[in-house]
Amino acid sequence: MTTGALIGYARTSTLDQKAGLEGQERDLRAAGCDRLFIEQVSSVDVKAREELAEALAFIRTGDTLVVTKLDRLARSVAHLLEILEVLTGKGAALRILNMGIDTSTPTGKLMLTVLGGVAEFEREIMLERQREGIAKAKAAGKYKGRKPTARAKTEDVLRLHREGVGGTEIAKRLKIGRASVYRILSESADDAKDGGGKEAAA
Template sequence: MIVGYARTSTLDQVAGIEAQERDLTAAGCEKIFREQVSSVDVAQRDQLALALDFLRDGDTLVVTKLDRLARSVAHMHELLQRITAKGAALKILNMGIDTNTPTGKLMLNVLGGVAEFEREIMLERQREGIAKAKQAGKYKGRVPTAQRKAAEVNALRAEGLGATEIARRLGISRASVYNVSQG
């Protein structure tokens, strides 16, 4: 069976998830697992777990792009081990890679390494840009939401409300309530 997996990073990327589903259907996927959750989010990607559990011997898991599946080269290798342990293969449409072949396995490893390298270079440039902007006084960072609501937090505390209720009313976390209260 050909099984598809589609993922976007946010809920508002409707066109992205629809395009992936269209491409997966065109590739012959009989079942598609989809979710809209960040790859770097600590939250579990439930649909990916279900897709991996669903795979059987002889199946192929299809994704449109490698970054829709794996967070890093190490993560890609972990997922590929799980897929091959079930007797299944991985196919990445935009790269033309199919791990049913030795060449496909080699190319996946090489391209995965290049992708991780590119990401590290991009992050390094981003850090350099932020440092330069800070030196020039142009980068202040995000203003902490809870700190802007310190007066409201303290007023509600003075009324005798608990941290959970204050957090709910102000749309901040309980930890932020405690941080503001003690700060």
């Protein structure tokens, strides 16, 4: 076991309530953390995690980085391994409270390695199921993919155009590109010509 300082790190996403941070802070202090690094940032925005970077820079040999849950620390297995590499290089350890894992012990190191492998396996299974689901939907002719945002607003584009609103203003109001607006208007004009030609031919 390590005999250095216990350094706590707490994080919630930008969408979570402040109570989530307070709960983590309470648990970390109860675990005996001497110093806390706390932030509210998205799990996928690694570059914005300034407090995590500060915590890793602050830690010294013999210290332990403590988190309440694994998902508060790492966004992926690869990210977890990067953090562990930094800690190991400094002679520090990682403790995950809700899992009872402490990498300063051989058992803790083994458990974390196994958990990382399981997480990667589950992700691969999920992606495979997703691919199979899409393939089945395509085979049944039910998969249409995402509906293009601009296409979905065709009626609004045409309505605003009829009201005399310019292309740039239409794009701004509907939050779509000007090129999309002009493409919709052009296609609408072509359809009108084709329709008019057919009526004349009839």
